[in-house]
Amino acid sequence: MKITLKVWRQKSRTAKGEFKTYQADHVSSDMSFLEMLDVLNTSLIKKGEEPIHFDHDCREGICGMCSLYINGHPHGPLQTTTCQLHMRSFHDGQTITVEPWRAKAFPIIKDLVVDRSAFDRIQQAGGYVSVSTGGVPDANEIAIPKKIADEAFDSAACIGCGACVAACKNASAMLFVSAKVSQLALLPQGHAERKERVEKMVAQMDAEDFGACTNTRACEAECPKAISVTNIARMNREYFSAVFSSYEVTVGGGD
Amino acid sequence: MKLESKVPEGPLAEKWTKHKFNLKLVNPANKRKYEIIVVGTGLAGASAAASLAELGYNVKAFCFQDSPRRAHSIAAQGGINAAKNYQNDGDSVYRLFYDTIKGGDYRSREGNVYRLAEVSVNIIDQCVAQGVPFAREYGGLLANRSFGGAQVSRTFYARGQTGQQLLLGAYSALNRQIANGKVKMHTRTEMLDVVVVDGKTRGIITRDLVTGKIESHSGHAVLLCTGGYGNVFYLSTNAKGSNVTAAWRAHKKGALFGNPCFTQIHPTCIPVSGDHQSKLTLMSESLRNDGRVWVPKTAHKGLKAKEAASIPEGDRDYFLERKYPSFGNLVPRDVASRNAKMMCDEGRGVGATGLAVFLDFSDAIKRDGKDLISAKYGNLFDMYKQITGDDPYQMPMMIFPAVHYTMGGLWVDYNLMTNVPGLYALGEANFTDHGANRLGASALMQGLADGYFVIPYTIGDYLANIGWNDKVGTDHPAFKEAIDKVNDRVTKLLSIKGKKTVDEFHRELGLTMWEYCGMSRNEEGLKTAKKKIQELREEFWKNVDVVGSANELNMELEKAGRVADFMELGELMVDDALNRSESCGGHFREESQTPEGEALRKDDEFSFVSAWEYKGDNQPEELHKEELRFENVKLTQRSYK
Ligand code: SF4
Numbered sequence: 001m002k003i004t005l006k007v008w009r010q011k012s013r014t015a016k017g018e019f020k021t022y023q024a025d026h027v028s029s030d031m032s033f034l035e036m037l038d039v040l041n042t043s044l045i046k047k048g049e050e051p052i053h054f055d056h057d058c059r060e061g062i063c064g065m066c067s068l069y070i071n072g073h074p075h076g077p078l079q080t081t082t083c084q085l086h087m088r089s090f091h092d093g094q095t096i097t098v099e100p101w102r103a104k105a106f107p108i109i110k111d112l113v114v115d116r117s118a119f120d121r122i123q124q125a126g127g128y129v130s131v132s133t134g135g136v137p138d139a140n141e142i143a144i145p146k147k148i149a150d151e152a153f154d155s156a157a158c159i160g161c162g163a164c165v166a167a168c169k170n171a172s173a174m175l176f177v178s179a180k181v182s183q184l185a186l187l188p189q190g191h192a193e194r195k196e197r198v199e200k201m202v203a204q205m206d207a208e209d210f211g212a213c214t215n216t217r218a219c220e221a222e223c224p225k226a227i228s229v230t231n232i233a234r235m236n237r238e239y240f241s242a243v244f245s246s247y248e249v250t251v252g253g254g255d
Numbered sequence: 256m257k258l259e260s261k262v263p264e265g266p267l268a269e270k271w272t273k274h275k276f277n278l279k280l281v282n283p284a285n286k287r288k289y290e291i292i293v294v295g296t297g298l299a300g301a302s303a304a305a306s307l308a309e310l311g312y313n314v315k316a317f318c319f320q321d322s323p324r325r326a327h328s329i330a331a332q333g334g335i336n337a338a339k340n341y342q343n344d345g346d347s348v349y350r351l352f353y354d355t356i357k358g359g360d361y362r363s364r365e366g367n368v369y370r371l372a373e374v375s376v377n378i379i380d381q382c383v384a385q386g387v388p389f390a391r392e393y394g395g396l397l398a399n400r401s402f403g404g405a406q407v408s409r410t411f412y413a414r415g416q417t418g419q420q421l422l423l424g425a426y427s428a429l430n431r432q433i434a435n436g437k438v439k440m441h442t443r444t445e446m447l448d449v450v451v452v453d454g455k456t457r458g459i460i461t462r463d464l465v466t467g468k469i470e471s472h473s474g475h476a477v478l479l480c481t482g483g484y485g486n487v488f489y490l491s492t493n494a495k496g497s498n499v500t501a502a503w504r505a506h507k508k509g510a511l512f513g514n515p516c517f518t519q520i521h522p523t524c525i526p527v528s529g530d531h532q533s534k535l536t537l538m539s540e541s542l543r544n545d546g547r548v549w550v551p552k553t554a555h556k557g558l559k560a561k562e563a564a565s566i567p568e569g570d571r572d573y574f575l576e577r578k579y580p581s582f583g584n585l586v587p588r589d590v591a592s593r594n595a596k597m598m599c600d601e602g603r604g605v606g607a608t609g610l611a612v613f614l615d616f617s618d619a620i621k622r623d624g625k626d627l628i629s630a631k632y633g634n635l636f637d638m639y640k641q642i643t644g645d646d647p648y649q650m651p652m653m654i655f656p657a658v659h660y661t662m663g664g665l666w667v668d669y670n671l672m673t674n675v676p677g678l679y680a681l682g683e684a685n686f687t688d689h690g691a692n693r694l695g696a697s698a699l700m701q702g703l704a705d706g707y708f709v710i711p712y713t714i715g716d717y718l719a720n721i722g723w724n725d726k727v728g729t730d731h732p733a734f735k736e737a738i739d740k741v742n743d744r745v746t747k748l749l750s751i752k753g754k755k756t757v758d759e760f761h762r763e764l765g766l767t768m769w770e771y772c773g774m775s776r777n778e779e780g781l782k783t784a785k786k787k788i789q790e791l792r793e794e795f796w797k798n799v800d801v802v803g804s805a806n807e808l809n810m811e812l813e814k815a816g817r818v819a820d821f822m823e824l825g826e827l828m829v830d831d832a833l834n835r836s837e838s839c840g841g842h843f844r845e846e847s848q849t850p851e852g853e854a855l856r857k858d859d860e861f862s863f864v865s866a867w868e869y870k871g872d873n874q875p876e877e878l879h880k881e882e883l884r885f886e887n888v889k890l891t892q893r894s895y896k
């Protein structure tokens with residue numbers, strides 16, 4: 001296959017970026033999208049040019065590191081991660097536009113690499129059960145209905161890639177945040193802290209400059225792990241029952 | 256050098272309890288006066304950092320990824336073993352210990368392995384308490400499955416994403432401590448050296464991967480939780496970033512490297528599709544519970560999966576079932592891998608390259624129905640289809656062995672401390688628990704055992720002994736000197752401006768390692784490999800092309816440093832393989848086989864851990880031997896017939 005690539009190049013966070021066009025002439029349909037970029041990068045290096053920087057690590061769809069916005073879709077045309085996208089999903093002669101995630105909360109570091117540390121800070125605000133190592137009950141003392149455990153798993157499957165934010169016209173992080181809130185709200189282990197958790201995580205999300213959710217569901221449509229917007233509904237419920245319940249929670253919400 | 260394993264005397268089942276009692280404790284009020292550095296945030300690193308911070312120590316944690324949640328533990332699929340005996344099928348701590356030591360082909364320490372089995376039960380409790388959504392039965396209790404040839408059901412799992420869920424559990428515990436201010440997290444930061452002053456570990460040198468800044472960090476102890484070195488083979492199931500640099504730098508500062516040639520080849524990976532291939536994808540070995548492995552009885556060059564149905568039943572060779580009737584398709588990983596390779600060497604391999612065998616689910620689908628099979632393996636089937644374009648519900652999968660895990664690693668004692676005081680290695684980065692071959696679902700267990708339940712006790716002993724005053728600040732000349740060295744190396748890499756890319760060197764190294772130091776080895780091949788690696792290394796330092804500059808995000812520069820270390824490690828692996836002229840565990844030494852062509856272990860000569868000492872650039876390393884003593888198990892030749 002022959003492919004024309006229009007790739008966003010940007011030297012650093014503050015530099016001005018632009019699209020550059022590249023020709024990839026020996027593309028095999030068995031290549032993954034990232035392998036196609038590897039081959040292109042080798043040819044750039046041979047010409048003394050700097051290779052295109054992009055994030056990736058596991059290349060098996062689970063670490064959440066890869067993050068390319070391809071032809072107007074995060075992770076490209078399929079509902080999968082960029083690393084699991086193969087060139088057989090494109091056709092000979094096609095022009096492919098590759099951009100970084102675009103969101104105020106995800107500043108560009110270089111080329112297609114963005115800074116997603118805002119996601120970590122949201123998790124730090126309350127995405128855990130406060131148990132320390134040791135001194136916990138036997139695992140089978142907590143019986144959890146299989147259906148609930150399965151549902152919690154569905155929410156826990158989020159890989160933290162940020163495609164939901166990139167897909168959303170408001171750059172909202174609701175899907176990502178609600179996935180963790182849901183997982184721990186569904187499971188009995190998370191109940192003791194559910195009020196604090198949702199209030200703190202939402203406050204941090206707002207502090208990070210993510211946009212509001214206007215129910216367009218673009219996030220769900222693009223999420224590679226099929227995280228459902230039901231999670232958002234569940235988080236809203238959690239949130240309202242939390243803020244209107246008995247005591248007040250001091251939320252942080254900052255760097 | 257005398258190697259002290261520090262495994263306590265006494266009955267096996269009491270060793271750890273007794274040892275814990277004998278370890279010194281750090282007064283709770285003094286814990287906050289200590290600073291501990293944790294490199295790597297996978298299962299071992301994240302669990303250690305969180306647990307130590309919970310105890311009150313100040314922790315600085317480092318990872319090269321953009322978030323601790325991305326560490327490669329996340330990719331483990333199958334499950335985690337624990338001797339809970341929830342199934343009432345005869346499991347026990349002793350049985351898990353026995354299976355692990357036998358599975359490792361008697362090349363690990365009894366004391367360490369027993370402890371691993373002992374704390375395995377606590378791990379499950381801990382993870383459930385954190386909210387890890389393990390699979391459950393309808394009654395609400397935890398589900399188990401039998402995995403990787405085990406005769407009991409002791410594997411806990413979370414669909415095919417157990418590693419992900421366990422890592423996210425550890426990540427959440429780590430996050431809680433970051434929020435508490437007890438862990439200071441440094442992401443996109445790579446460790447490039449260890450600083451040792453007066454015989455004690457005092458800190459590390461890092462490079463900020465975004466700004467390129469080289470920095471010093473001092474602490475009372477350093478924990479390397481940096482994973483394995485499977486990427487020395489270029490193609491492996493490891494993440495692209497997985498590397499040996501931290502461990503290798505430590506080795507060059509005096510830490511012994513244990514059993515470097517012990518690598519695990521996983522039988523069920525998706526075969527290579529072309530030269531562009533950048534990594535290999537594992538299909539969980541749980542697939543072998545229902546899939547049948549076969550090749551045609553006679554060579555069919557280029558046979559495609561969709562043509563498999565045209566081979567009549569009588570012309571198929573279900574070679575594992577044929578050769579190992581009692582274990583069949585569930586033989587251990589090394590046996591399955593070697594036999595697949597043998598079929599391909601005989602010319603009976605399938606697929607375009609001839610380097611693949613079939614893994615066929617048609618009988619299972621006929622027996623159990625598509626729904627049940629899809630409930631068990633749905634995500635794996637989807638992943639396979641996504642990568643290859645073939646649908647495993649319609650035709651067999653094609654699989655081939657690939658490098659997956661490295662049992663070797665930094666030599667550590669029972670306390671997980673290397674021979675350099677204050678320097679520890681946890682998880683896959685150390686050599687301890689898996690001997691010459693790791694059993695399925697044991698890697699997650701070991702990573703979390705080390706981090707949650709071993710290091711929090713053992714580190715206290717060292718810290719209490721040295722006292723909180725015994726610390727060297729980053730203004731010490733040793734830090735300055737180490738920084739200069741790191742800077743020089745970076746400058747050197749950028750200044751060569753040769754003709755070959757880093758990947759080209761890496762790929763060449765990988766091919767050599769796979770060809771001569773992979774599943775099957777012989778003396779002549781290993782000698783050839785040694786020569787080739789030396790030549791490649793020489794060429795690298797004259798002809799590598801690293802574009803870009805030092806003070807920015809420069810992924811070529813990152814790779815170059817890692818590949819340079821892989822080349823040195825590769826040579827040591829070859830030396831170790833040359834020295835160990837026996838077949839054992841995951842590797843087959845051609846000169847050492849039984850008349851039936853099975854692996855022949857030589858206990859009289861090789862019941863030891865090889866621990867290699869770095870002796871300076873271009874000097875041969877010195878081999879030290881830690882004799883292995885077996886007081887509880889009788890050494891037998893493995894037989895899966
Ligand atoms: S919700 Fe989906 S798209 Fe968003 S971070 Fe998680 S996996 Fe990625």
Ligand code: FES
Nearest residue numbers: 057059064066083
């Ligand atoms: S590289 Fe890990 S999910 Fe794509």
